Amino acid sequence: MPASPDNFNPVKLLAAAAILMLVISSFVSLNIEWRSLFADDAASKTWEFLQGFAPPDLAGAVLKKTALASFETLAMSALGTLIAAALGLLMALPASGRFGQITKSLTRLFLNMARAVPELVWASIMLIAAGLGPFAGTLALAAHTAGVLGRLFAETLENTPPQAENTLRLNGADATSAFLYSTLMQSLPQMLSYTLYRWENNIRAAAILGVVGAGGLGQMLKYHLSLFQMQTAATVIIAMLVMVALVDALSFALRRWLMR
Incomplete structure (x- = not known):
């Protein structure tokens, strides 16, 4: 059924037009070379590069180090998330407005x-x-994730029905x-679900943080890639994939159990 003139909203129309212009300008400004991406030469070079990773190095010393x-990496992500x-x-309490509007605004700005x-x-x-080392990586994960969880926890507390309290x-x-x-008991399952989801993300982030010297699989991957030891790097990448898949499955199962 077509919308009547009374339901016309110029603000929504302007917002849709702005989004459309943003998308168009993004494609124009990026100057994407689709032809180069799908060229035969690009595909052959990519395939040649990937062949260097096979077969992965399964030597005992490499597997032990991995x-x-x-x-x-797992310890960094778990401790950083905790x-x-x-x-x-702690920051969700003032960020949810329990200590006044000024404290709420300042805490949210910090988050x-x-x-x-x-x-x-x-x-x-x-x-x-x-x-250098995993301690720096753990602190980095904790600093960023605290901002994310603090905001999510604050919104959870705000959205909890106040009748019981x-x-x-x-x-x-x-x-x-x-x-x-x-309020806290009602909010706790949702908070735990958010925490588990962020732990999944921090597993991936911890693997990347090693690239700047924060330890774990990322540091090992950077070392072997810099020496062009592709087969050993393949072993590290496989370990990353397996660990992320296992943590994802565990976190998904725990979230389903908590939300019952």
Whole structure:
């Protein structure tokens, strides 16, 4: 059924036009060479490069080193996510407006700044402060993820129905007890789901952070690629894929169990 003139919204029309112009200008400004991408020469060179990765190096020493680096990457992501969840929960309280509008605005500004800085930039800063190794990578993941989880946790607290907390307050419970036993308990499954999802992302991010010297599989991958040891690099890449797939499956199962 066609929309009537009374339902015409010029703001929506202008927004749609702006989005369309942004898409068109993006294609024009990027100057994408589709012909070069799908040329026969590009395909043959890519195939020749990929052949250098086969077969992966399955020597015992390489597998042992890869396993240790995988554990290091997993530990970085898990500890970084745990620290971020704790910091995010602490900052979510003022960010949800429980201590006034000014505190809410300032806390949200800080959270926006924390998550606006990419993990690689945080890693570069932490490498200067903490030196090379997985500790810097863990701090980088925690800094960025705290901004993300803090905002998500704050919105979860804001969207939680207040009736249960108000009922406890009316029956004589203090503010802290009412919050802990009502609002927080209602929000906890959603918060845990967000935390698990961010852990999945941090597994991938931890593997990349090693490229700047933060340890784990990323550092091992950069080392072997710089020496053109492609078969050993293939082993590291396979380890990344396997670890990410396992963590994704585990996180998905836990989220489904929590949301029952």
